[in-house]
Structure formats: C-alpha cells, structure tokens
Amino acid sequence: MRVLILRLSSLRDTARSATHRLLADLVRDALPAAIVDMAFLPPRRAPRVTGLLTGCGLAGADLVLVTNAFVREALNLPWMLHANGLAPWAGDRPDSVPPILLGGSNAFAAQCLVQPDGRAVPDALFFGEAEESLPLFLRRWYADAAPAAKRERLLHAADGLDGFWITGALPPAPLRQAAAHALPPPARDLPPLDTEAAGTARLTVALGCAAFCSFCFEGYERKPYREWTATELLTHARALKQACGARTAELDAFNLNHHAQLGELVEGCARLFDRLAFKSQRADGVAACPAVVDLERAAGKSSFTLGIEGISPRQRAFLAKSLTDAEIAAAIQTLLGRRIRELKLFFILTGHETSDDLADFHDFCLRLKGWFNQPAACTRTILSFGRLVRMPNTPLAFDRLFLDEAEWRFAVDGVAAVCRRTQLECRFAFDFPDYLGTQLLAACRHDHAQAVVALACRGLTAHGPWSPAETARLHAAITLGATDTVADAAAFPFVQRAVAPAFLHRRWEEASHALDTGYCLGAACLGCGACRDAAQRDALTGRPRQPAIPAARIAAVVGIEAEKRRLTPVYRYVTLPDEFAGHSPAWSSARLMQLLLAEHPEWTDLLLSAEEALFGWGDNRDRLVIPAGRTVVALRAWEPHRLVRGEVYSGLLCHDDDESVPAPFHPGVFARAELVLHTRLEPREAAHQAGAWLNAQRLPHTLRRLRSPDASPAEPSEGWRLDLAPAALKRRTVFALDVLPGPHGGASLTLCVSPKANLANLADILPPLVTHPHL
Template sequence: MGYCSFCLEGWDRSPYAEAEFDALIAKAKELKRNSGASDLDILSFNFNTHSRIFDLLLELNKIFRRVSFMSQRLDILAGTEGLMEAELAGGKRSFTLGIEGISKGLRSYYRKGLDEEDLGKCLDFCLRRGVRELKLFFIISGRESPEDLEEFDSLMKGIEGRKAASGSGTNVLVSAGFLVRLPFTPLQYEAPSFDAGRLVGIADRMRDSCTATGAEFRLAGSPEECFADQTLSLFGGSLMPYLLRIPSLGFVYDGSLSRKAWESLERYISALPDLPMLLGAKTRDFRPPLAFIVNEDRHAALWSHYEAAIGFKDRASCFGGRCSACGACVDGKEREGMTGHRIASPRQRSGYLRDLAAVILEKGRFASISIEAAIPEELAFAEPAYRVSWLSRRIFAAYEAASFMVFEIKESIFVPGSVFGTTIPHGTGRFGISRFSVFGPSRERLAALLSRLGAQIPGLKVLEAPAPLEVDLGIRLQGINLESLGKVLGSWLEANRVAFTIGASRASREAKEWN
C-alpha cells in the first residue's frame, strides 16, 4: 500500500493485512455454492500485492469459469517478474494503469513513487502482447501547466508510436477525473479548485491529444460533482442545515448531480463565516471534521507529506523495500509489514504459465448439456441472471460437490440471442418450464449428476436435443375484457414478429376464456 498525497484509502484505511491464502480459497468455494456465480470479480485496493498472487490466479480459475481483478499497483505489475505474463495467461485482456499525473512533475506532486521505466515497461508489454484494451487513468488537479500538457501530449504520441511499431490493435482509453482534496490526506491543506472553466479547459486539451493519437478520452464526472464532493467533505457540520433541506429542494443523486444542485449548494456556503479559511491554503494547525479520530502524530505526518507534495518531491515506494522514515506508519509492526512484504514467485515459472494457460484453455472448451427446469411463479419477473443463479444454488444445495462440476449455466430459450429470444419482451413476467445449457469439464458426468438430482429438484430433466421446435405458451392477462382481448393479444404478437392464428376453442367459449 502506498501513501499518495491524494489517496484517502492509503492514509485513512491503513494498516492493511492480507487475508490468508487458504481462507480466501475456502471463501471463494463458499461464495460459488451460495450465489451460483460463474464469474468472480475481485475488488481490493491492490490485489496484485498479495504475497501469493500467483497461486491465487491459478486456484481461483479452477473454481470459477472466469476470474478478473480490478485494482493493482503499476509498480508491482512492472517489478514482479512473470506477473504480467501470468495475468495474460490467466485470460486478462484489459489492463488499467493508474498513472494519475499527466507529467513527471505532477506524479511527484501526487507522490506516486512511479518510476518512468516501470511505466514504459507496462506500456510496452500491453501494446506488444495482444492486450485488447489499455485504460489509463489520470487526475486533473487544476495545477496543470502548458509544459505539463505538452508532456502528456508526448506521452500519447509515444503510445501511438509504440502501437505502430508493434502493429498493435490495442484500444487505448484515457479516463480522467477531477481532484477532490479529501480530509485526512496530505492535500487537505491545499486550496481547493472551484474554477470549472480552467478544469474543463485542461480536460479539453487532453482530449485533443488523445483524438490526435487515436485514443479515446472520457471524463469520469463533471466539475460540479467534484465541487459538491469537495464541499461536503470539507465543510463538515456547518452544512447540516442545508442537508436537512435537500428533500424539500428536490435535489437527488441518481448517477449524476445536476448543475442546479451545485449552484444551490454554492449559494449556501457563500454565506458561511468560515468560507475564506476553507477555500484558501491551510496552515499546519488546520484540522478537518472529525479530526479527533487520528492522533497528532498522524496530523504531523500529513503536513510533512503536503509540504513535500507542493514542492514536487516524490517518494520511493517502501513496499518490499527500505523505510524512508516518512512518518506514515504508526509503529514498528506496520513498518515491518510494508518493508518486509514479499511476493512468492512460482518455483518453475514456465511450468506455472503452462498450467495456468491450460486451465483457461480447458474452460474455453467446456461442453454443455441441455436440461429442463421449472421456474416458479415467484421468479416470473426476475432477470435471466437471477434465474440462473437460483437454479445453480438449487443444484449445489442438493449436492454440494456439484459446484466442482458445474462451472456455468445459461438459459437457452426466451432470452435475447436464444431460441424464441424475441417472443417474450423483456419485462414481461414468465414462469414455468424453461431450458438451460450447463457447462462443465465432462458432459457424461454432468448428465449423470443432473439425472440423479431430477428426483430432488422438481421439473429438472436432462434432454437430448438442445432446443425445442415448438413451445406451448399460456398467457395470463389481467384487467381486460374479452371483447378487446383478441385485438390486444394480436397486436402484441405482431409487434414481436410472431406468426399466429387466433380463435376461441369450444371449451374456451363455454368457459368464456381465450387460448
């Protein structure tokens, strides 16, 4: 774990302790049994720093059909021999590199401890080894100078040149977000930026550089959202009267924040007596809301790192290296956890890579069998993924060892892309018998297992044919009279391009119901 000048997690959530390997594997198996999941997405602050990352990649891929992890340190990725090759062998085709600063100077301001050689190594690997997508993340602080933007332009031109030299088809995506100077980070002392025009102008310059070099550019949020985040985190209890009024003002956050919401909040804070102090640079005596949760030594360390950041003095990573006496660690045990950490490499790297690649290849070749299963009425409006999860959990509950044989279940009828996939529109309630494809290492063992479980799970039956040629549908319409029923049903079938004839059977006429 690093101590970047902007990162709340590094400062506020430390110290970190990694979970034991055996406990993680046991939890992964339990998760599969209890959720029916076929995919595992691992989210942690720095997954690739686990001391047994190589073993985890191999063993987790033996449990789930697909495994991916979302967060990893760039310096660990570059500096751990064989790790990039292992991730590629494990099926990873999209890499995200958190570069943060658009120039070397700004990376020092963020105190990334990122070696330019490590950055180049990761870029070369991704562009030369067939990576499908390369995501580069940056933070816009408002400090960016014309020289910084020129350096970013050179970086993007260098990536374009690397792609051309290697014939790479990698899609390069640059994502940028605006800096929020959060409490309990070194940058809490710096004056926040509320200049939307300047921030957007910097983003536009970055977009121009990306467009000129064939890369895609995206902004992670609007300046107004950044300003609201900054205000809410900085002003503390003085905002309580305003927050209590929000329901009556009609402002909600639903994926984004409106400009009017920020304008309303801005008007409120403009009348606060402590506004000048909060909007300016702070002294070392400044304390954020809830400052009592950390001791004075931590506040002193934050100030020391702030002075280094605004002086563009970077720090070398002490993770698995030497202590820099920066004051971030609270005791000797925490320092030992940082400097003494080591990543265990495979004893025979070539053999490990072959084994991992073989597991991925085998999962890609899994055969499937077709089954029928009865979906209860309670799941009529459930999403297809939930119905599959429900069925998987029923199977694993009936026979626990089935979780080692069943890697994925897909509904194979009535869902988009399947047989009769357009017959029943999305959002229409559906229950009863449906068909599923079950994937695993052995068709014969799957068929034998699911045939035995048919007695325990109502409606479960192994089939020979993968898809039916015809289906019987019972349609339940509520709140509609018989005179208009035929017209409504006919319009619905026509809209979904289903050939049909409609009429009333003798039994239906007698019962005054339609089939």
C-alpha cells in the same frame, strides 16, 4: 428482527458493488434468524423506499444500515427520509422509527449530514471496516430487550466498540476508527438480485491499500495493507460460489498485483469458476512483474486500466503516485506487446499544471503513439481525465481549492489539444458542475449541514449529473472560496484515524515540494502509525512487493481455460419454480446454480455454469423471457459424468429415464413450447393486457370466459381464453393463451408459443407478483 440494508444509489448503479452483500452476510452471521432485505435509491417520481426481497419499507424495519459510497450520494439520505414522510434529523424522528446507521467509504466525508453540536441525519455513524464491530453491535442490540429510548439502546449496543458514534451529542471521548483483521464470515444464501452482475461474486483478496498517494483517502483511511492466504481465500470463494450461484469470480483489491499468492489464487479460482475478472493493478507492479499480465491474460482478461494520474513527473510526484516514466513505458509496452483488446489510461488534473507539464505530457503522447506503431499492436487505447477532488484524510486536504471553472481551463484545454494533435482518443470523466458539487461537499464544514440538508429535502439529490444551476444552489449554501482548504473543515475531529495527523501533514509538505517518498510495502516503514506492532510492520516491509509467478503457473491456467472450452454441456430437463418467471437469463443462471449447489454441495468444485437452454439462449433472449415450469438446462462441469441421473436425487432436475433430452439437442431451437407467466394483475385485467399484446403483433383473437362446470352463472368467471383466429394461428407465433387465477394471487398466463413470440413485450406489461418481485 428485520434489518434493511439501504444503498444511496440505484440498483443499476450499485449492481457491481459487494458492500450490501457483505453487510447482509455480517447480519446473518451475527443474527441467523434475522430477516435481511435490501433497498436502493428509488426514482424521484416514486420515492417510496422498498426492500426488494420482502417489500419492507423504512418504517417496517427494526434497523436500517445505510452505505454511503461517494460524496454527492450523501444528499440522497435526507431526501429519501423527507420523501418517505420522516424527519431528516435523527433527533426529530420518534423512537418508533427504526435507527438509521450510516457507514461506508464516504463516512469520513459525510460532514454535510452532521451539525457542529452533534445533531445529525443518521442516528449513528460508523467509521472504518465493519467486519468485527458490526456483528458485536448487532448481537447486543438484539439482546437488549429493555424498552429504553432508541438513543440509550444505541449507546449501550455500541459501548466500547471501535467505529461507532451515536449522534445527537458530541462523544465524551475520542473514538477509534474500526479495522478488520479477519476474513468476512462465510457467504450466506440470499436470492440473487436481477442485475447485470447476477452470477458474479466479488472476492476481496486484501484489505487496505499499501500505497500513500497524496490524493486518495483509501491509502490513509484503509491502512495498513492486509491480505489473506490463497488457501483461506479459496475456502471463502467456495462459500461465495454456493451462496451467490456464481459463475464468475471478480478478484478485488485496491492493487491486486500486491497479493503475494496471486498465482495460486488465480489458478484455484480458474478451476472453481467458469470465468474470472480482475480489479485494478498498479502500473509499477505491471512494470516490475509482467507475468501478472500473462497470468490474467491466460484467465481471459483482455481490457486493462492503468492509473497514471499526473500528466508529468512533477505532477505525479505531487500526487505521490510513486511511478516513474520508465515504469509507465515498461507497463504500457508490456500490455501492448500482449495484444490486449483495450487499454485505459487514467489521469488526474490538479489545477496546478504549467506549460512544462503540458510539454511533458505531449512527449509522453508522442512516445505512446510510437509504441502503437510497433508490429502486432492492435489495442484500443483511451485516455481518461478527471479533476482532482481534495478529500478529507489526505495530504492534499491541505491544498488550496479550485472552485472556479476558469482556473481549470488551461489544463483541460491543454490536454485535450495534445490528444487532438497526437490523434489519441480521450474523454473527461465528469462535467464541471459535478466536480464542483463533489468538491464543495467534501470541503464543507459541519456548520453548512443545515443548509445542505434543507436543499436535499427540497429535491437536490444525486440521481444523475448536476446542472450548473443545481451546483450554484449548493455553492450558495456552502460558502467556500479558493483560500479555504478541506483540512480547515476539520470534519469529525473526535475520530482517531488509522494514520497519524502529523504523518498526513508531513506527506503534504513533501507533496507540495514535489517530493514523493514512496510507500512501505517491501521497503522501509514510513512511520504512518497504522500498524499495531513491530510484527505487523515487519510483515509489510520484509516481503517482496510483487508476487512470484512462475511460468508453470501461467501454463497451468492456460491449460485449465483450454480444457473449459472443450467441455461439452449436459442437457437436462428441469422444472423451474414460479419465482423464475419473467427474470433475465443472467438471474436465472445464478439462481439455478444457487439451487443446484444447495441440493448438491458436492458439485461445488465441479459445476461451472447452469443455463436455461431454450427461452434465454442466444438471440431468443431478445424476444423471449424465462418462464416458470418445464424447460431444458445446459450444465457445464468438470467430470460431467458425475452429474448424470441415478447417482443422486435432485428436486430441481428431472430424473425420469423416460424423460431424457433427445440428442442431438440444439439449444434455443424449438417448434412450440408451453410456458407459464405470473402477474399480480387480476385475471380480467391480465387477459386484457394479453389481448393488447396479441393486437400489437397483429394476431386477431376473441376473448372468452372460462367457467368451472360447477360454477353458478352468478359467480364471476374464473379465467379467460384468448382464442386465436385461423389467420393468427397460420402465423405460427402464438398457438394458445389462457389466463387463470394464479396460485399465489393475481393471474397465471399459460401460453403455447413458437420462438417468434415476443414474450419480453408481454412481460413488460405484466407487473410481477409482490411475493416474486423481479429482483
């Protein structure tokens, strides 16, 4: 069974997302023999959807799992289907086309893909968290060998499972959104993708959001707040480190500073990983527990983001941010006092701002300036503004819409003028066309779907920001005005949400009177209806809102980080498999870690990093590429003597005592090195490309055929040699270059070069092997 996981944004834009990784683990856990591949939004000019691991296309999969992460992205699905020769509507696609399941955090707002009678672009929609329902669905789908029609088979596989709706008709009974209660399965081995995030594992420490901000769907769709213990998470982190080859762990939650055992978790992760990164934290949490900042600073965090949201107390109450002026002052002063490198303050403009709100914001900016002037303040501070998108499943879904740019001018110009006057750095997150497009799609009704999907098939996609003309086309298709509300759209009325509709409306009534009734963690239950029973309610209300972080815990993390800085790398010869050729240093490090930990699981608590130490080191990475073959790696580890040769056998590391790396070894420094690059080009074409590369460096040469001594003159040549002229050899850049048929098809280039050779330019003109794509 081949499962294709499809993202609706590009690989670059989704590099830091953990969703496709989680889906891959769920599939492999449910169906260990399944072949899992991942595809990302292709460019407009080459729209074919292709899996990065196996080259699988849309039609070649047995099942396609689509993640829709944000509103505008939904349009990319019908565009991709149409551009790949498939009908955009599920009912028009034959049974031979694999079923397409769409889930993700925007599933509740994907009504632009669903007509009022239930006909839809995906064959199935999934609402909620997939951890429990999806594996059951997959097992049933796989086990059901009966040659039934696709829709019947889907209905059977999804029968009785929370979260699934098989499109084509409205469901006969309401369905419940799915909620996860258990940790995801242990991470499975999967080659890393060659992105900036290679070597980073996202560790989700909690599910759901404890707060009830009136603008944020996550506080209502992802309820109740659930977290795992530090012990459970550290076990999961070890599996992630092995499976991803992770050097860095990113601790992730909607509000990290709500986790009750954050101190234990950070200390354990600081010892397990070379680096740590931290996702968002609430400003009220920073104010109430400054030790969180000390803990994260000790683990290396230097840039912090605080969501202030409303520009005045009244606006914050409307947004139910549960954040007072005093808490904002305390949080910012805590951060500035700790000399962080960068502070970003996020604000949301609602469209309801008045001159009183702007006056409050002006006062805040003056106070902020005053805090900067405190001795020792050295922090770059940036204020970032966005316009409020009213989303389904939030109290502000009942608010009026602001679809005319002129209505925003007062607030947008007002905050910009205040920042100018107070000389504060500010930026606006999105231009108006993108805002309007997002709001229109979030507010549209099911009866707009046909027109929206037709626009997508004609090329309106979310490949980048929209122009005013593109948004105008969407506005012509989605005929909404200021008196419409998101709640009017009544998207997916048959889905029972985690939070009761009456609670949502009550929160709207409160927000519209600027009444913020807070949130339940460590306080009283507000009656949203998301908890299963009294025990779950009591667990939330009866615990402290902030973690206890003793000074000794922070000192322990400081000590661990100081010890890490004193570690001396161990240099070892290694023979890199062919798949490494042409990859980035980040990917190579992640893959090395992954392979080493697969060979030596007992090194998981020891090994912190594994880096190629010649071609991808320091400045070399700007000119050179990682080759296949022999090179040197730098291993940083606790107790490095446990990695020495002789103790263990390794297939990757060389263990011949005659082959020890000469000391002292200087990483990145070599006079000449032999290396191999592979390409899918035939030898003749590869040789011409190599010649062009030499010419671009002004290295004169002649191209000569290489023949096997046994070959007859009639046989085509087996390879090519680029003989460098004496003048070229004097430049001491490239010493030798042969092109031979590759062991996996295509050609292999064997080079002898100095660090001056710009191999990156050569790699750019040599398309990689299909079997070893540059992932």
